[in-house]
Amino acid sequence: MGRKVGSNENKARSVSEHELLAACVDEVQSGHASWDECFARPEVQRSGIAPLLEIAAQFERFSPPEPSPACLVRIRERLAEKKRHRPALRWAWVVASLLALLLALGGGTAWAAGQSLPGQPLYPLKRWSEELRLRWTTEAQARSTLLMRFADRRLEETLHLCPQGDCPASLLADLEAQTEAAATEIERVPEPDRRVLLERFLELTARQQAVLDRVLESAPEAARAGLQRALEKSRRGHERARQALGKERPASPGHGKEEPPGQEERGTPTPQGQKTQLHGRKTWKH
C-alpha cells in the first residue's frame, strides 16, 4: 500500500516536472526569460529538472550550419540527378505498359481505340495510352509537344460530339487541363526552344477558339456554360503566350499577325472533314 502511495507521488512529481520543464523551455525560446532566470526559480531548484534544463541550454548554444549557397546548388543538382535516374515507373505502370504492349500487338484494337470517342468502349484505352506516353516522357519540351497533340485530339472530339448534343463535361475538362499543362511545361523549356513552342501554343489556342466559337453556336443549352468556360480559358492562355512572345494584339480578329514564318499550314477540322480558315491562311491537314 505504502509502495503504491509512493508510486503515485512519483507519478505526480513527474507530471509536474515535465510541465515545468516544458514551460521553462517555452519561456526561454519565446524570449520571455533567460536560462539563468529559469535555473534560479525556486520551483526549478526544488524539482529535479535543473540538470535537464542545462542540457537543453547546451543544445541551444549550438547552431547547426545553414547550407551555403554552393551547398544549395549542389542539393539542387543532386535533386535533378536523382529525378533523372529514378525509375520513372512504379510496378503498376510497368504492368500497365506490358498490357498496353499486348494490346498494341493486336494492332486492330489499338487503331480502333485511337479512333474512338468519349463514351465508346475503347475510349478509356485511348486515354490510358496517352497517360502512359506522358508517364514515359520526362523532358519538358517533349511533354509540352505531347500535351498539345492530346489537347488537339480533345478539340477534335469536341467538334464531333458537341454539335450533336452530346458534350461530356469531362471532355471539356480534359481539353482545359491538357492545354494548361502544356503551357506549364513550356514555361520550363529554355530559350530558344521555348519560343518555338509558344508559337505552336498560339496556333493551338487559336484553333481552339475558332472551333469552340463555332460549336457554341449550335451546342445545346446544357453544354454552353462548359464550352464558354473552355473558350475563356483558351483566350487567356493565348493572351499569355502572346505576351510571353512580346507580341501586340492583332488589329482585327482573323488576321493573325503573329504567324511565325515557315510554319506548316494548319486549319481547323470540321465534322465533315472541311477545313476552317484560321487567321486568314492556315489550314489543318489531317
Add this chain to the structure above:
Amino acid sequence: MTQEDQERSWLERARRGDGEAIGELYRRYAHAVYRYVYYRLGDVEQAEDVTADVFVRALEALPRFRERGLPFSAWLYRIAAARVADAFRRKRRRPMEPLAGDLTESSAGPEEVAEERWRAEQLRRLVGQLPEIQQQVLVLRFVERLSHAEVARIIGRSEGAVRVMQHRALRELKRLLEQEDGAESRVQRK
C-alpha cells in the same frame, strides 16, 4: 494574400508540375530540412544527398498530399525523418563526422570553444543513442526550435505526449552523459 494562401497556391501549382512553384517551395524549406538532416547525420555530403532525396520524394508524393491539418512543413519533416532512418540503416553506425556548426557567443577563448564544440559533438552522438521518436522530439524542439504544437503535428502525437517525451529524452540524455563522463574520469584517475 496570406502566407498560407500563398503556400497553398504554390502547392497547387507544384502538383501540376509548375517549375516556379516547385522552386519556391524548395527555397522556402531547403534550409530547415538540411539543418534537421545534418544534425541527425552529422555528415555534410550525406546531408546534401538525403535533403535532395527528401525533396524528390516530396515532389513525387505531392499529388497525394492533402493538407487535412498537417502543414506542408510537417509533412516534409516526416519524409526527412524516414529518409534519415533509411540513411542510418544503410551506413550501419558508420562513425559520425564531427559537427561543423557554429557555437553561439563565440567570445570564449580557443580552449573554451574547443571544449564547447566537443560537448556539442558529444551531445549529438548521445542523442543518436536515444529511441528514434525521442531523437526527433529533441532535434525539432531544440535544434529547429519548433513549438510543442508543431512537433506534435509532425510526429502525430498530442502536445502533452511531446512534453512527456521531451522530459524523458532529456532525462535519458543526462543519464548517458553522466555515464560517459564517469567512465572518462575513471580512465583519467587510472
